[in-house]
Amino acid sequence: MAALHRKLALLATAIMAVVLAGTAITLITWQRHDLIEGVDAALRREADTAQAMLVSDTFVADNSGEDRGVQIVGPNGSVIAASTTLAGQPPLAPIPTSRDKIATLRLPIDDDSFRLLSRRVDLPSGVDTVHVIETLSDVHDSVRTLTESLLITFPPVLALLAVLTWWLIGRTLRPVAAAAQRQERFVADASHELRTPLARARTRLDVDIAHPEGVDLSETATAVAGELAEMDRLITDLLFLARHDATASPQTDEVRDLDDVVFAEASALRADTPRLSIDTSAVTAARVRGRIGELTRVVRNVLDNARRHAASRVGIALAESAHGVTLTVDDDGPGIPPDQREEVFGRFVRLDPVRTPGPGHPGLGLAIAHDIVVSHGGSIAIADSPWGGGRVVITLPGVASP
Numbered sequence: 001m002a003a004l005h006r007k008l009a010l011l012a013t014a015i016m017a018v019v020l021a022g023t024a025i026t027l028i029t030w031q032r033h034d035l036i037e038g039v040d041a042a043l044r045r046e047a048d049t050a051q052a053m054l055v056s057d058t059f060v061a062d063n064s065g066e067d068r069g070v071q072i073v074g075p076n077g078s079v080i081a082a083s084t085t086l087a088g089q090p091p092l093a094p095i096p097t098s099r100d101k102i103a104t105l106r107l108p109i110d111d112d113s114f115r116l117l118s119r120r121v122d123l124p125s126g127v128d129t130v131h132v133i134e135t136l137s138d139v140h141d142s143v144r145t146l147t148e149s150l151l152i153t154f155p156p157v158l159a160l161l162a163v164l165t166w167w168l169i170g171r172t173l174r175p176v177a178a179a180a181q182r183q184e185r186f187v188a189d190a191s192h193e194l195r196t197p198l199a200r201a202r203t204r205l206d207v208d209i210a211h212p213e214g215v216d217l218s219e220t221a222t223a224v225a226g227e228l229a230e231m232d233r234l235i236t237d238l239l240f241l242a243r244h245d246a247t248a249s250p251q252t253d254e255v256r257d258l259d260d261v262v263f264a265e266a267s268a269l270r271a272d273t274p275r276l277s278i279d280t281s282a283v284t285a286a287r288v289r290g291r292i293g294e295l296t297r298v299v300r301n302v303l304d305n306a307r308r309h310a311a312s313r314v315g316i317a318l319a320e321s322a323h324g325v326t327l328t329v330d331d332d333g334p335g336i337p338p339d340q341r342e343e344v345f346g347r348f349v350r351l352d353p354v355r356t357p358g359p360g361h362p363g364l365g366l367a368i369a370h371d372i373v374v375s376h377g378g379s380i381a382i383a384d385s386p387w388g389g390g391r392v393v394i395t396l397p398g399v400a401s402p
C-alpha cells in the first residue's frame with residue numbers, strides 16, 4: 001500500500017505539474033498576443049494619420065518619440081520622408097500587394113525587435129508606401145516579467161500541491177489499507193480454521209487406513225461427521241460475514257416479540273446442556289423492529305458463548321423501557337478482563353486459554369452478534385456478572401423508539 005501511495009502521489013504531482021506548466025504557457029502566450037494586438041492597433045492609427053497627411057500633401061513626420069517611427073517611400077522606391085528615428089534608413093519593406101501588411105523585424109537602430117506595418121497608398125502620381133514601426137521592448141519586458149513571476153511561484157505552488165496531494169491520497173488510502181489488512185487477516189484465519197477440522201478428520205482416516213486391524217468404523221464415522229459439522233458451521237458463519245460486509249442489510253418494519261425468541265433459544269440450550277441451570281425468570285415481554293432471523297442468531301450466539309464458559313448456570317434477563325430493549329446474559333465462568341472486552345467482538349479473536357474458544361468455536365459468535373446488533377441500530381458490550389463471570393448486555397431500539 002505504501003508503494004501504491006507513492007506511485008499515486010507521484011502521478012498526481014506529475015499531472016499537476018503538466019497542468020500548471022500548460023496554464024503558465026497559455027497565460028504567457030495570451031498576454032504576448034494581447035499586447036502585440038495593442039501595438040498593431042496603434043500602428044494602424046498612426047498609419048491612418050500618415051496616410052491622411054500624405055493624401056492632403058501635408059505630411060509632417062512625428063519626431064516626438066524614439067519607440068515609434070514613420071517612413072514614406074515614393075513610387076520610385078526612394079524614401080521621401082522619415083521621422084528622426086528612421087532618418088537615413090533605406091526602405092523598410094517592399095510595396096505591399098494588399099492594403100496593409102504587418103511583420104516583425106530587427107533594425108540597426110535598436111537591439112530589440114520592431115513591429116512593422118506597411119500600407120499601400122494609391123495616389124494619382126503613383127503608389128506610395130507608408131511604413132510605421134513601433135518597438136516591442138515593452139511587450140518583451142512585460143512578458144519577461146510575467147515569465148519570471150511564474151517561474152518563481154511555480155516550484156512552491158507545485159510543492160504545496162504535492163504535499164496536499166500526498167496527504168489526501170494517504171487519507172483516502174488509509175481505510176482501504178486497513179480494510180485490506182483486515183481482509184488478509186480474515187482470509188488467513190478462515191483458512192487456518194477450515195484446515196484444522198479437515199486436518200483432524202484426515203489424520204483420523206490416515207491412522208485407520210494405516211492400522212485397519214484396530215479400526216472402530218462407528219467411532220471413526222462419528223468423529224469425521226463431527227469435524228464435517230464443525231466445517232459446515234464455520235463455512236455458514238463465513239458466508240454470513242461475507243454477505244454482511246459486501247451489502248448493507250435492508251431496513252425492515254417487521255415487529256417481533258423478542259421474548260419468544262429468547263424463550264425458544266433458552267429451551268434449546270437446556271436440552272443441549274443439561275448440566276447448566278438456565279434461569280429465564282427475568283425475561284419479560286419486549287418487542288423489537290428488525291430481521292427476526294438475524295436477531296435469533298444474536299440470541300443463539302450470546303447464549304452459546306455463555307454456555308461454553310459457564311461453570312453451572314446461565315441467567316437471562318429481558319426488559320423493555322423508554323430507552324429501548326435490553327437483553328442481559330450472565331454466566332458464572334471466569335469472566336473477561338476489562339482491557340479485553342472490546343477485543344472479544346473481533347473475528348477469530350484468541351484471548352487467554354480460559355476463555356479461548358475450543359474446537360468447533362473459532363471465535364466468530366460474538367463478532368457476528370456485534371455486526372447484527374450494530375446494523376439494527378443497537379449496541380453490545382461486556383460487563384461483570386454479579387455471579388463473578390461475564391455479562392453480555394445488548395441494547396436494541398424498541399418499537400416505540402423513533
